[in-house]
Amino acid sequence: xxxxxxxxxxxFYDPKSTPDAVAQAGEEVFLTMYxxxxxxxxxxxxxxxxxxxxxxxxxxNIASLLPxxxxxxxxxxxxxxxxxHWFDNDSLNPARWG
Numbered sequence: 001x002x003x004x005x006x007x008x009x010x011x012f013y014d015p016k017s018t019p020d021a022v023a024q025a026g027e028e029v030f031l032t033m034y035x036x037x038x039x040x041x042x043x044x045x046x047x048x049x050x051x052x053x054x055x056x057x058x059x060x061n062i063a064s065l066l067p068x069x070x071x072x073x074x075x076x077x078x079x080x081x082x083x084x085h086w087f088d089n090d091s092l093n094p095a096r097w098g
Contacts, residue, residue, distance in 0.1 A: 004028075012080055015089045019077060019097065026076025027069065034066040043069045074098040 011017050011025040027043045036046040047066050054064070067075065077098030084092055 012083045013087070015084060015087070017080065022076050022080045022097075023073040026072050026079065029076070030066055030072045043067075043072055 008025045008028055011021050028041075030043055031040060031046060034046065034050070036043075040046050043066065047068060050065055051062075054062075066072075075098075081092050081094060081097045084090075
């Protein structure tokens with residue numbers, strides 16, 4: 001497992017992670033899943049570039065676009081709460097964590 005992956009996973013395992021750290025880690029996960037170039041660190045930029053690229057095809061598939069930055073943040077926060085619940089950390093306020 002590459003070091004960067006361990007750092008990202010560590011953020012989701014750490015009961016003291018902040019919402020901002022979780023959102024940033026989640027964005028990096030989505031960029032990796034949707035094959036963003038290593039230089040790309042902005043999910044909305046990659047989404048736009050993917051849209052432009054797919055719109056030049058004869059048959060585009062809008063459903064295959066990656067999520068927006070906001071959607072990825074909310075998803076990441078929910079994943080964090082679920083992960084913490086699995087580790088018996090039920091002290092998180094779900095309203096604060098998406």
